[in-house]
Amino acid sequence: MFVGMPESDYPDVRGLHLFADMADTRFEELMRGSYVQNFPPQVDLITEGDPSDFLHIILSGTVALSSSWNGRETVMATVRPISTFILAATIKDAPYLMSAKTLKKSRVALIPSQDVRNVFATDHGFARAIVTELAQCYRSVVKAQKDLKLRTSLERLANYLLRQHNRLDGATTFELTLEKRRLASFLGMTPENLSRAFKGLQAYGVEVRGNTIAINDRDDLAKFAKPSALIDDFSS
Amino acid sequence: MFVGMPESDYPDVRGLHLFADMADTRFEELMRGSYVQNFPPQVDLITEGDPSDFLHIILSGTVALSSSWNGRETVMATVRPISTFILAATIKDAPYLMSAKTLKKSRVALIPSQDVRNVFATDHGFARAIVTELAQCYRSVVKAQKDLKLRTSLERLANYLLRQHNRLDGATTFELTLEKRRLASFLGMTPENLSRAFKGLQAYGVEVRGNTIAINDRDDLAKFAKPSALIDDFSS
DNA sequence: CAATTCCGTTGATCCAGATCAAAAGAGGGG
DNA sequence: CCCCTCTTTTGATCTGGATCAACGGAATTG
Numbered sequence: 001m002f003v004g005m006p007e008s009d010y011p012d013v014r015g016l017h018l019f020a021d022m023a024d025t026r027f028e029e030l031m032r033g034s035y036v037q038n039f040p041p042q043v044d045l046i047t048e049g050d051p052s053d054f055l056h057i058i059l060s061g062t063v064a065l066s067s068s069w070n071g072r073e074t075v076m077a078t079v080r081p082i083s084t085f086i087l088a089a090t091i092k093d094a095p096y097l098m099s100a101k102t103l104k105k106s107r108v109a110l111i112p113s114q115d116v117r118n119v120f121a122t123d124h125g126f127a128r129a130i131v132t133e134l135a136q137c138y139r140s141v142v143k144a145q146k147d148l149k150l151r152t153s154l155e156r157l158a159n160y161l162l163r164q165h166n167r168l169d170g171a172t173t174f175e176l177t178l179e180k181r182r183l184a185s186f187l188g189m190t191p192e193n194l195s196r197a198f199k200g201l202q203a204y205g206v207e208v209r210g211n212t213i214a215i216n217d218r219d220d221l222a223k224f225a226k227p228s229a230l231i232d233d234f235s236s
Numbered sequence: 237m238f239v240g241m242p243e244s245d246y247p248d249v250r251g252l253h254l255f256a257d258m259a260d261t262r263f264e265e266l267m268r269g270s271y272v273q274n275f276p277p278q279v280d281l282i283t284e285g286d287p288s289d290f291l292h293i294i295l296s297g298t299v300a301l302s303s304s305w306n307g308r309e310t311v312m313a314t315v316r317p318i319s320t321f322i323l324a325a326t327i328k329d330a331p332y333l334m335s336a337k338t339l340k341k342s343r344v345a346l347i348p349s350q351d352v353r354n355v356f357a358t359d360h361g362f363a364r365a366i367v368t369e370l371a372q373c374y375r376s377v378v379k380a381q382k383d384l385k386l387r388t389s390l391e392r393l394a395n396y397l398l399r400q401h402n403r404l405d406g407a408t409t410f411e412l413t414l415e416k417r418r419l420a421s422f423l424g425m426t427p428e429n430l431s432r433a434f435k436g437l438q439a440y441g442v443e444v445r446g447n448t449i450a451i452n453d454r455d456d457l458a459k460f461a462k463p464s465a466l467i468d469d470f471s472s
Numbered sequence: 473c474a475a476t477t478c479c480g481t482t483g484a485t486c487c488a489g490a491t492c493a494a495a496a497g498a499g500g501g502g
Numbered sequence: 503c504c505c506c507t508c509t510t511t512t513g514a515t516c517t518g519g520a521t522c523a524a525c526g527g528a529a530t531t532g
Contacts, residue, residue: 049466069386070462076381088371094472095465097378120367127363131356134370135324141377142333145312148384149424150305153519180480188385193519195481210480210528226306229331230285236330389489417509429489431511446498 005031005109012059012082013109018133021125030119034111039102046100052089054110058082061106064182065098075185077144078103078178087133090116103179139236146231153189157197158225159232160187161206165215173214180211241267241345248295248318249345254369257361266355270347275338282336288325290346294318297342300418301334311421313380314339314414323369326352339418375472382467389425393433394461395468396423397442401451409450416447 005013010031013019019027036059039045045056048067056063063079076098079085089096090113102108119126147156160183168174176183184194198208204224205217215221229236241249246267249255255263272295275281281292284303292299299315312334315321325332326349338344355362383392396419404410412419420430434444440460441453451457465472 067382067386067466069382069464069467072386074382074385076378076385088374091367091371092375092472094375097375097382097466121364124360124363127360127367128357130367131327131363131370134367134374135328138324138370138374138377139328139330139333141374141381142312145377145381145384146303146305146310146333148381149310149312150303150308181478190520191480192482192521196519199481228305230303230333231305236328415509426490427510428491428512432489435511 005034005036009036009059009109013057016057016082016084018084018129019126020129022119022123022129023125026119026123026126030111030115033115034109036107036109039106039108041102041104041106043102044099045102045108046086046096046098048096048099050096052086052094052096052113055084055090055113055116056086056100057084057109057111059107059109061108062103062177063100063106063108064103065100066185067098073185074188075182077140078182078186080177084133087130087137091120091130091134093117103182140234143231148188150231153187153193154197154200155225156187156189157194158201158204158206158221159227161201161213161215162218162222162225162227163232163234164213165218172216172218173212176211176213241270241272245272245295245345249293252293252318252320254320254365255362256365258355258359258365259361262355262359262362266347266351269351270345272343272345275342275344277338277340277342279338280335281338281344282322282332282334284332284335286332288322288330288332288349290349291320291326291352292322292336293320293345293347295343295345297344298339298413299336299342299344300339301336302421303334309421310424311418313376314418314422316413320369323366323373327356327366327370329353339415376470379467384424386467389423389429390433390436391461392423392425393430394437394440394442394457395463397437397449397451398454398458398461398463399468399470400449401454408452408454409448412447412449 013031014027039061045063058079058081060081063085064075065077065079065085066073066075068074085100086096086098093113120130147159151159164174164177178186180194181191184191187194189197198206201221204221205215206221207214207216249267250263281299294315294317296317299321300311301313301315301321302309302311304310321336322332322334329349356366383395387395400410400413414422416430417427420427423430425433434442437457440457441451442457443450443452
């Protein structure tokens with residue numbers, strides 16, 4: 001195993017809000033103990049229930065977080081560059097609550113959890129940054145739960161499309177970043193139902209051709225979807 | 237408005253993990269700017285979307301956190317003494333994602349959010365404690381989401397009863413701490429369905445008489461409920 | 473390029489849970 | 503103690519979404 005992150009990756013990681021106001025020496029100390037690996041698609045990075053040995057940072061590619069119980073499985077979230085995942089487990093030194101697997105070829109940095117906890121214990125700037133990050137994560141999950149409990153699957157899909165549309169902003173047409181079967185699981189429905197849900201949104205100007213989605217009348221779709229800042233606004 | 241928390245309440249608040257290793261002077265500074273109020277049942281303490289002016293601490297009673305969208309409403313969680321709520325909104329200086337109302341006569345401490353953020357910025361012990369608290373909150377919501385996405389309503393009820401049974405530990409019989417209509421909402425089902433779900437659990441030795449639940453054969457119920465540490469264990 | 477496999481779609485059917493309606497309890501206040 | 507209101511329960515019905523089955527299409531492999 002190659003230990004020590006290549007210095008060429010430093011700027012990307014350093015750019016993360018999480019490491020922004022950490023002393024240089026501490027940052028490099030952290031990086032020296034960590035390493036970076038390239039993974040092909042469909043590789044399990046993490047299995048839920050395992051002890052959290054590393055804080056993970058996705059540098060490129062896509063990673064899906066999923067959970068399972070009693071033979072069922074569901075996609076909880078997807079992670080995109082550049083961000084960390086399973087920070088809470090690392091901090092609490094508790095088992096992972098979710099599994100992680102690569103969806104595409106991905107480059108992932110691994111920082112030993114113990115190192116993270118050590119720096120956290122001594123570096124005030126880092127501790128504050130972790131607070132901000134965790135608060136953000138917490139609020140995201142609360143929003144996801146509201147989405148699940150308050151909306152029908154058709155409404156969830158409509159709002160998901162609007163959120164994607166915002167990110168890639170402007171263009172009427174965009175690509176789904178997620179396989180449909182996984183999108184279905186993420187939205188809490190079956191693939192069959194997702195297929196029908198897309199049809200159901202045709203009435204509001206949504207066109208689907210493969211992975212390409214066209215939103216022909218944003219206002220009309222929004223009138224149906226009724227997006228709310230307290231559920232759909234990621235930045236707050 | 238009475239400003240300054242009565243000193244008789246200090247020990248309770250101080251006992252919270254969150255304030256445990258904070259300097260005495262800082263703690264008293266924080267307490268002096270805060271106050272304590274007694275509320276009757278059914279009082280709205282917080283409305284979702286409002287700016288988060290205070291960190292709340294429940295000293296006695298019960299508070300329900302709920303959210304609504306498009307005319308629908310759902311109970312997200314209940315809060316019991318002694319613990320804080322809406323910490324994430326306070327820290328991020330962001331709007332509340334949930335509303336809060338008292339279910340019973342409750343005693344609640346209110347600490348100005350700005351004060352919390354000030355102390356957080358300077359007191360390393362406090363920052364670390366907030367991290368632990370937020371990590372705990374985050375993991376709780378993830379568990380709740382797994383519960384929702386992976387289980388049927390009957391399974392959710394069965395596991396809920398087992399969790400309650402654990403807390404009040406030992407006795408085969410215990411009281412529901414939540415009105416049934418609210419429990420239904422919390423579990424993501426209708427009151428009618430909850431009533432039927434209780435019947436459905438009779439087959440596994442669950443008896444219901446008003447708010448009193450008897451679990452006659454814990455193992456049998458557990459065989460059906462299949463509780464998992466990664467969903468039902470609150471302490472990790 | 474045929475064979476295989478996996479994904480997405482479509483149709484038919486089924487079921488968990490929602491909705492609607494109404495009766496039965498359970499307080500709570502005058 | 504009675505009246506009013508709210509909760510819970512029960513029954514009947516409806517429906518959103520799951521499941522089952524089958525097929526077309528895209529990508530993958532030999």
